[in-house]
Amino acid sequence: MIAEWNGREIARSAGTVVVEGNHYFPPAAVDAQFLTPSDSHTKCYWKGEASYYTLAVDGATNPDAAWYYPEPFDAAANIKDYIAFWKGVEVREV
Structure with missing residues (x-):
């Protein structure tokens, strides 16, 4: 699975855990530079x-x-x- 927002890859993992339809990524699979x-x-x-984390990517922010x-x-x-994502973060199969 991959998580992307604002044209950047935020997370990638073959080991997500699905809970209530949300893919939860292992912490090591998420690029921490984008998390505040x-x-x-x-x-x-x-x-x-x-x-919660706010995403900060190339000058744009996506709160919580x-x-x-x-x-x-x-x-x-x-x-x-x-870590799981929402609010416009695209989570899809690679």
Whole structure:
């Protein structure tokens, strides 16, 4: 799978985990130069509290376009620190 935004590859992995239709990429598969930590958080009743990243690519920003679970509940332990995307980030099969 590949994740692209603003004409740049943000992540690539053959080992994503699909949860609720979202591909979660292993942290090592994501290009950290494009990620800026956000102060945003949301709660999921079964996964726990999500933290967010803003994407910054070639001078453009996409606030809170990536999220992850740093301390997921047991039911979501398999996606701990894995990163998913939305808000215009194209995630597709390579």
